[in-house]
Amino acid sequence: MIQISLRESKHSDTENIANLRAMVLREDLTRLGRYDEEKVRQRFRDSFDPDHTWIIEAEPAFVGCVAFKPATEGYLLEHFYIHPHYQGQGIGGHVLNTLLGQADLQGSKVRLNVLQGSSARRLYERFGFEVDSEDSVDIFMSRKANGTIAHDDNNAR
Numbered sequence: 001m002i003q004i005s006l007r008e009s010k011h012s013d014t015e016n017i018a019n020l021r022a023m024v025l026r027e028d029l030t031r032l033g034r035y036d037e038e039k040v041r042q043r044f045r046d047s048f049d050p051d052h053t054w055i056i057e058a059e060p061a062f063v064g065c066v067a068f069k070p071a072t073e074g075y076l077l078e079h080f081y082i083h084p085h086y087q088g089q090g091i092g093g094h095v096l097n098t099l100l101g102q103a104d105l106q107g108s109k110v111r112l113n114v115l116q117g118s119s120a121r122r123l124y125e126r127f128g129f130e131v132d133s134e135d136s137v138d139i140f141m142s143r144k145a146n147g148t149i150a151h152d153d154n155n156a157r
Contacts, residue, residue, distance in 0.1 A: 006057075018040075018044045052068060058086065077111070092123055
């Protein structure tokens, strides 16, 4: 696996992340009839919190991001995007191991949502996430702290 690192995001990362989001979600949102070139970026801009968003770097290129926000019942995992060129190289699994390890140490639950039909669902299920509810667009999942973290070579989208 390539060497990766996480760094805290800054406001100056906003457009790079918004553009990555549009690229990564395009196929799934198009399939769901929900892709809009500007809305996909604006939705990220509206919820971006640099204090809880990490930039994923490798070689030292920008390859992705993930937000891990404190929530009422633990953490909310969102905006987890890996550039398509770097998907399938174990980066997503490595990042999940790191974040879920932190949540497990604190005994915290982690929640997320994934688009219907997204291949990322399989990754999350391998890491112990279970479906709580779903609608025509999103699947809402959660994982209780359990101290057992899967090892995975696939990545989230």
